[in-house]
Amino acid sequence: MTSTHRLSHLDQLESEAIYILREVAAQFERPALLFSGGKDSICLVHLALKAFRPGKFPFPLVHIDTGHNFDEALQFRDALAERIGEKLIVRYVQDSIDQGKAVEEKGKFPSRNAIQAVTLLDTIAEFKFDACIGGARRDEEKARAKERIFSVRDEFGSWDPKLQRPELWNIYNGKIHVGENVRVFPISNWTELDVWEYIRKEKIDLPSLYFSHQREIVWREELVFPVSKFISLDGTDKVETRTVRFRTVGDMTCTAAVESEANSVDDIIREIQISRTTERGSRLDDKRSEAAMEERKKGGYF
């Protein structure tokens, strides 16, 4: 054999992710794929097609809808589930709030990011999910850089970074006690650039939010925020129209846009290659403290 058969980095990452998805299918009774309509979970769905077609997915797609999502992302979510003919389960943070299980934050920048965990844990209990596949990557944030690919959570959904199982070679140990849950991250080893290069290579469709468009915005803590019915404006806020795109898509209350003219995947890849800030730099929820992500994960956040 010659080195011409050597797999490219994207092919290696793809093969590793398919292998992990198939391990989930084999090792768990009731897995789920957490799907938000963002680029990382869209890639997960694409990888699941590669792992299980011509068969059906051995898990439903599950979205924990905060009620603060972009309409474009929700429409995309529904259209994708319908196109591939897979089951989509949606559960609402608003229901948890109405039931008194979750309390909405107060203040000028209220976010539903933290209370999303309440609805997620309830949904896991409702369907008795034993594994939840997520699109988190280790390059996103320093606490995530520490997490295993099979990440065991206790019956409270809590992650204990000091008690992680050793994870050797590519042998994953998914054995858990009743009530425990494993979060599985098949694209742990991908970077933001890998994801975009993969989207280009596989010609994967994305919500229009990722590409440049005109939008009403306000400036908050030097970040560009989309104007929506979910944020309260006061006299100090100046609404402007700018050409922007979103580098990461979460809630409208905590996802900042970036000013950008990039309206094709090629443009976006060029933009990321010269960017001097991380993707998470536009997430207000991570800027709250040095250990914001770690604390949320200990609390059951995905």
Added chain:
Amino acid sequence: MDILRFITAGSVDDGKSTLIGRLLYDSKSIFQDQLEAIERAGQVNGQINLALLTDGLKAEREQGITIDIAYKYFSTPKRKFIIADAPGHVQYTRNMVTGASNSDLAIILIDARKGVIEQTFRHSYIVSLLRLPYVVVCVNKMDLVEFSEEVFLNIQKQYLEFAKDLNLKSIHFLPISALNGDNVVEPSNSMPWWKGKSLLHFLEEIEIHTEEESPAPRFPVQNVIRPQTTEYHDYRGYAGQIRSGHFTVGDSITVLPSGLTSKIKAIDTFDGHLTTAYAPMSVTIRLEDEIDVSRGDMLVVTGKEPVVSQDLEAHICWMDQKVMTPGSKYLLRQTTNAVKVSIRSLEYRVETSTHEKKEQPNLGLNEIGKVTIRTAKPVAYDPYSKIRGTGSFVLVDEGTNQTVAAGMLL
């Protein structure tokens, strides 16, 4: 572009996290917001503390030590790199083994002032046991020994003396200062006597050994894909990842451990059919005959079979607080296979710093020894020294569900 996965090992305060920070910083892989975050966190000796880039846990930042592995990513136009930043403390040896198990190369750091110490021995032994093809010994903190060539050469000599009994195929030495960046990404002006490459240049150039070229094709079955739809009424595909070698349509196949035979009818992917597939591709294989194949079985090319046995010999690294006593039962996971086993005997424990073999009744946390194992069903495997993907296993305690050992079959 390909991927090089490497681990950094060394004792506490040898500067592993600083070295990684330096690699990322000098190769311009650190983003502005990450830099601002560590700048806010304070300085060390008037410089930003690059170690903070990898110590991601609160407890790590509080104590200034690395507790668990952090994975870091960067790429140059030549290669994508995945770094496993492993802890140096003896108590976290199992985490170092975890990081090494997925690496192609180990960087072992030595403090130039201290020379080769016990942790150097321990980590080198683990790297040798896990058969990482390359070791790069970085003699760090050269700035604190006046960039002395003599100090560097003495450490090199001392290390080679120790390493002659180890299975290290390729050892390279580099004098560096991670704090100042000498020979990390850019060549050093302070060590004109050093004519070699910088660390990054070296990492970009070395050839990665892969198992795609192995003469022994191995395909552990993960799942059976049976859509049972009108369109795919009779479809029965075996999904899995090729561990070594390659498979071609028409190859004669033996299924292990059953020994049943057939031929490859098709190799399917979502993107279409393939004539030949190579390690480490994830594919779906269909056979010409309807024979019994399920998860845990291994497809191999007939005539190139691995060992099939119920009696195994292996080196294991024990990773649990509860000691391993011969006679205990565990679940062994090897490739996609899970089988109950009993530890028959502990032949010896290895003193990792001296390679001495000692007899003792049981194996404790972070200890390495040789065991014999009896399995409930026959297991198909290759010696770890030949194929990592089929010669490695973990043991799971079925009471606690914890992964309690890493094993390498002999």
